[in-house]
Amino acid sequence: xxxxxxxxxxxxxxMVEEMRRDETVFLMGEEVAxxxxxxxxxxxxxxxxxxxxxxxxxxxxxxxxxxxxGAAMNGLRPIVEFMTWNxxxxxxxxxxxxxxxxxxxxxxxxxxxxxxxxxxxxAGQLAQQHxxxxxxxxxNVPGLKVISCVHPADAKGLLKSAIRxxxxxxxxxxxxxxxxxxxxxxxxxxxxxxxxxxRREGTDVTLVTFNKMIFPALEAADELAKEGISAxxxxxxxxxxxxxxxxxxxxxxxNRIVVIDESxxxxxxxxxxxxxxxxxxxxxxxxxxxxxxxxxTSLPYASTLVDAYxxxxxxxxxxxxxxxxxxx
Amino acid sequence: METAKAGVKKINKSTYLEWFELMLKIxxxxxxxxxxxxxxKIRGFLHVYIGQEAVAAGMESALRREDAIVTGYRQHGTAIxxxxxxxxxxxxxxxxxxxxxxxxxxxxxxxxAAHRYFGGNGIVxxxxxxxxxxxxxxxxxGTDNLCVTMFGDGAARQGALHESFNMAMSWQLPVLYVCENxxxxxxxxxxxxxxxxxxxxxxxAYDMPSEPVDGMNPEAVHKAVTKAAEHIRAGKGPYFLExxxxxxxxxxxxxxxxxxxxxxxEEYKEKDPIKVIEQTILSxxxxxxxxxxxxxxKIKAEMDYAVEFAEQSPLPDPSELFTDNYVEPDYPFIxx
Numbered sequence: 001x002x003x004x005x006x007x008x009x010x011x012x013x014x015m016v017e018e019m020r021r022d023e024t025v026f027l028m029g030e031e032v033a034x035x036x037x038x039x040x041x042x043x044x045x046x047x048x049x050x051x052x053x054x055x056x057x058x059x060x061x062x063x064x065x066x067x068x069x070g071a072a073m074n075g076l077r078p079i080v081e082f083m084t085w086n087x088x089x090x091x092x093x094x095x096x097x098x099x100x101x102x103x104x105x106x107x108x109x110x111x112x113x114x115x116x117x118x119x120x121x122x123a124g125q126l127a128q129q130h131x132x133x134x135x136x137x138x139x140n141v142p143g144l145k146v147i148s149c150v151h152p153a154d155a156k157g158l159l160k161s162a163i164r165x166x167x168x169x170x171x172x173x174x175x176x177x178x179x180x181x182x183x184x185x186x187x188x189x190x191x192x193x194x195x196x197x198x199r200r201e202g203t204d205v206t207l208v209t210f211n212k213m214i215f216p217a218l219e220a221a222d223e224l225a226k227e228g229i230s231a232x233x234x235x236x237x238x239x240x241x242x243x244x245x246x247x248x249x250x251x252x253x254x255n256r257i258v259v260i261d262e263s264x265x266x267x268x269x270x271x272x273x274x275x276x277x278x279x280x281x282x283x284x285x286x287x288x289x290x291x292x293x294x295x296x297t298s299l300p301y302a303s304t305l306v307d308a309y310x311x312x313x314x315x316x317x318x319x320x321x322x323x324x325x326x327x328x
Numbered sequence: 329m330e331t332a333k334a335g336v337k338k339i340n341k342s343t344y345l346e347w348f349e350l351m352l353k354i355x356x357x358x359x360x361x362x363x364x365x366x367x368x369k370i371r372g373f374l375h376v377y378i379g380q381e382a383v384a385a386g387m388e389s390a391l392r393r394e395d396a397i398v399t400g401y402r403q404h405g406t407a408i409x410x411x412x413x414x415x416x417x418x419x420x421x422x423x424x425x426x427x428x429x430x431x432x433x434x435x436x437x438x439x440x441a442a443h444r445y446f447g448g449n450g451i452v453x454x455x456x457x458x459x460x461x462x463x464x465x466x467x468x469x470g471t472d473n474l475c476v477t478m479f480g481d482g483a484a485r486q487g488a489l490h491e492s493f494n495m496a497m498s499w500q501l502p503v504l505y506v507c508e509n510x511x512x513x514x515x516x517x518x519x520x521x522x523x524x525x526x527x528x529x530x531x532x533a534y535d536m537p538s539e540p541v542d543g544m545n546p547e548a549v550h551k552a553v554t555k556a557a558e559h560i561r562a563g564k565g566p567y568f569l570e571x572x573x574x575x576x577x578x579x580x581x582x583x584x585x586x587x588x589x590x591x592x593x594e595e596y597k598e599k600d601p602i603k604v605i606e607q608t609i610l611s612x613x614x615x616x617x618x619x620x621x622x623x624x625x626k627i628k629a630e631m632d633y634a635v636e637f638a639e640q641s642p643l644p645d646p647s648e649l650f651t652d653n654y655v656e657p658d659y660p661f662i663x664x
Contacts, residue, residue: 060494062487063490067461070464104652105447194660
């Protein structure tokens with residue numbers, strides 16, 4: 001049995017189920033309690049769990065993230081919500097220098113089972129400071145795991161896995177897609193961290209992407225199908241650890257790959273995938289690994305500039321035609 | 329003499345002798361560490377606790393073993409105060425597999441779950457919100473333990489302190505903030521870091537009970553911590569002690585400390601907490617010189633053993649690089 005749920009509701013179900021199951025799980029962040037969440041992800045949770053476990057913080061990302069890290073070192077399992085990952089930059093010392101390194105520098109004396117979650121990526125005309133993606137930033141750090149997924153059923157199962165994980169896990173959501181609805185199974189299930197999903201099977205080219213770029217990728221696959229090109233679409237779901245095998249297996253079949261990544265191009269997820277493919281599928285490639293990223297610029301406000309910045313289906317179709325040596 | 333609550337001891341002869349022993353143990357450990365650093369047996373950063381021993385001593389006699397402590401990177405004395413084994417600590421400085429954190433942390437990062445010691449943190453002030461979170465967890469779990477969150481005068485200027493003070497007061501967390509004010513943030517004197525030079529006053533802005541304490545005297549520290557702990561355990565929320573102390577050595581071994589005068593250092597050496605406690609013990613006839621010599625000899629033997637243990641211990645196997653990054657043993661690291 002399944003029903004349609006919006007992404008925000010699926011994420012809430014994950015948190016609610018885990019908080020019912022485990023008394024040590026709690027949620028903290030700006031506006032998560034009385035306001036019911038800036039994006040209503042935590043709607044109703046204060047009513048069910050009370051102020052001990054659903055905690056409004058002052059606007060102090062470094063402070064409340066550090067409080068989460070200390071609580072995790074001392075036996076609790078915090079979920080720290082960032083109103084957006086852009087604001088988490090203020091807390092990177094606690095995420096990168098502390099959460100990620102607690103286990104290593106204490107040689108296993110203390111672990112840090114904590115979830116940091118919130119939206120990542122551009123969400124319209126929000127301008128430079130509110131539009132960045134953070135998957136590659138956080139995935140660069142050993143000790144962290146990174147999930148980035150907007151498919152409601154998978155996001156729910158992944159968030160539950162993240163809450164149960166003994167390591168710090170960064171969960172990247174999407175402001176634009178909190179309202180996106182899809183089938184979500186009834187009942188208890190988990191989605192394992194570290195496994196990609198093939199959203200559409202195909203034979204002629206592999207499109208690899210994550211988070212909301214899955215939509216332009218699928219749209220491009222539809223367009224390409226009209227021209228007789230069969231695209232396989234892979235949704236990474238987890239960025240660290242990266243599911244190399246699913247990518248490499250697909251490329252061995254299609255011999256061509258386009259990576260669609262909303263991050264900036266330099267040293268990003270797309271670069272990492274390019275490395276993996278040239279290393280493990282070199283002899284299978286019939287064209288250079290190609291990528292479609294956000295522009296290598298800050299994101300301005302004006303709508304024309306947003307359009308020029310973001311990857312879209314047309315740019316993906318164009319990239320696929322390049323790797324198939326077709327005229328655009 | 330104040331009558332301390334259950335679990336906290338009264339100050340008497342044996343307290344003084346315990347303080348003396350712990351303080352001298354820390355002093356001798358640090359002296360050995362400095363010497364071994366000079367011989368390049370110890371590498372990396374080394375920040376010693378010499379001059380600040382009375383803080384660890386007076387604090388520990390006023391705390392319970394179940395209480396948690398977290399501090400910064402000048403932390404050997406704090407860990408030894410918690411009861412950490414000096415041989416394991418010395419082996420850690422050597423980067424040996426038998427170290428307190430298997431040679432993975434070095435001088436700045438001792439940790440011991442068994443001692444409720446949440447570590448030496450290498451980022452100035454990062455432990456302030458962490459200690460606040462450790463205290464948050466104690467309240468959440470319904471214990472009456474507290475977390476002592478220690479930091480230096482340099483860290484007192486970090487924004488993390490204000491964020492933590494604010495939330496700790498707002499949520500009435502069982503946290504004892506201890507600023508070990510040794511006068512210098514690396515080479516910058518307290519007076520050059522703020523117009524507010526009496527650091528305890530920072531707590532007053534949040535209505536947090538806040539006091540200065542003489543950190544060269546373990547009894548003064550003990551009394552202040554006892555009073556603060558009673559307040560915290562009664563559910564009345566955080567407390568802030570600015571414990572005024574002095575470090576005799578540079579910020580780290582590479583620091584010649586040219587930013588202060590010889591006269592200033594000499595003045596503080598007259599107040600050397602170990603010299604002072606030794607004189608107090610003798611004048612109050614808590615022990616004879618011969619009794620103290622027995623303690624000194626015992627500590628010398630312990631330090632000889634610690635160094636020998638560190639020397640003889642194996643270095644970590646290179647495969648240890650991939651342990652303790654993730655809890656699970658089969659994490660798929662990128663290795664090409």
